[in-house]
Amino acid sequence: METLRLYDFLPSGNGYKIRLLLTQIGMPFERIELNITKGETRTPEFLSKNPNGKIPLLEIEPGKYLAESNAILLYLSEGTEFLPYDRFLRAQVLQWLFFEQNSHEPFIATSRFLISILGKPEKHQETMKSRLDKGYAALKVMENHLSDRSFFVGDRYTIADIALFAYTHVADEGGFDLTQFPAIQAWIERVKSQPGYITIHQE
Amino acid sequence: METLRLYDFLPSGNGYKIRLLLTQIGMPFERIELNITKGETRTPEFLSKNPNGKIPLLEIEPGKYLAESNAILLYLSEGTEFLPYDRFLRAQVLQWLFFEQNSHEPFIATSRFLISILGKPEKHQETMKSRLDKGYAALKVMENHLSDRSFFVGDRYTIADIALFAYTHVADEGGFDLTQFPAIQAWIERVKSQPGYITIHQE
Incomplete structure (x- = not known):
């Protein structure tokens, strides 16, 4: 191969x-x-x-x-432990992946990009407030979902967790305060303890 | 059932x-x-x-x-003619579905919502220009892809076409001029001629 x-x-x-x-x-x-x-x-x-x-x-x-x-x-x-085989569990993974790309990433990732990567938040001040509001709305949906679950789908670590973890665990770099989301914080620690975990800075 | x-x-x-x-x-x-x-x-x-x-x-x-x-x-x-079985064709369908939700819908659908559904574009003028630019960028990617193809994936009508058709064929209601995209226009007609086609207004 x-x-x-x-x-x-x-x-x-x-x-x-x-x-x-x-x-x-x-x-x-x-x-x-x-x-x-x-x-x-x-x-x-x-x-x-x-x-x-x-x-x-x-x-x-x-x-x-x-x-x-x-x-x-x-x-x-596909075919690994990171994607459920069951049709409805798999559909729920898809649901969270599309949630991430439509309701989460456009607000949480882009805020981090403007503040911490480009370093030019002042150029986009008129849209920063709206990004924060919508990003916090997405975090509330996640907090609510995780309040009685260990992972997003089927109580197992899947690519739904990987997709949502990527920008959530560095959301503070985009101006989001995660201390008000205890279930998200506990989930972040669970993801970090998975076998083979690497940080976002590791090549 | x-x-x-x-x-x-x-x-x-x-x-x-x-x-x-x-x-x-x-x-x-x-x-x-x-x-x-x-x-x-x-x-x-x-x-x-x-x-x-x-x-x-x-x-x-x-x-x-x-x-x-x-x-x-x-x-x-799943299991119908609208989703390819082949692993790479299926991955390409997924690629276009995520493109739609991250690079297309946030700009093209929301412009239509503000102009034609809420009827309040003036409340969002500062973001309308950015929405138009990013929406046109998505339409250019589609036009380029369709320039030598009948449908988005595998030269067959799939859910990738359905997902992209939904907001593209009414993009004019969001202030987009589709006359500059001949390949998209021809594809819109091909989608409309599919068996069982219904319009967006049909219950």
Whole structure:
């Protein structure tokens, strides 16, 4: 089998999802770092690989690409313990993956990007308040769900946890106060104690 | 088997995705209309069904709920001609479903909501320009992809087409000019000619 190639940006939570899963599955991969703040995902060469100009991008074999972090998680976790086989449990994993990309990441990840990666929150002040409100709404949904559960689906660690963990555990870097969410904090510690856990800074 | 129950809002593209697929599969369902502009998805009763307070919501059997339009599409299309069986084709369907929820719907659907459903674009003028720019970026990715293809994945009509069609074919209601995208326009006509097609206004 070809070695998987991951186009990535180390501070990216979306990239981290894939690094974390591949490490926990124990699947070797080559990481290619692209600095998204320097336009390295907007070059003609990269756009020929992913016309949407975003990392992470997985090169499954030469010339065969897959984009979208959560689609990559689903592709890689097929047949592993990280994706349930049961039809309804699997549907619930999908539900949380789409929640993450539509109700969570657009507010929590982008706040962190503006504040801690670009370092220019003042340029976007008119939208920061709305991002915080919507991000906190997503965190409340998560807190409520985790109040009587250990993990998001089926009481087992799955890619739903990986997808939601990526930006939640660094939400403070986007101006979110997690101390008011005890169930989320306990879940973050449970995720960190999983076998094969790596931090977002580890290559 | 229990009759499926769909919590829905007729003008919603996300709700329309499910109505369209269920009609094309030929699966009967009961539709429950909730007016999202009147807070009907924010009542304690509805929040007990979907804590994220959004339609569409599918009640698979009494008390068993599934949220997120694209998760519902995947759940319902399993084993049908609308979802490929091949692992990489299926991954590409997932890729487009996440693209839709992260790079398309937040800009194209929300512009339509503010202009044509709420009728209050002036309240959000500072964000309308950014929505238009990002929505046009998504439409360009679609136009490029469709320039030498009939459908999004595997040259067959799948739930990737349903998900992207829902808000694209009414993008003009959000201030987008589709006349500059001939491949998208031709694809819209191909989707409209599929067996069992219903419009977004049909219950």
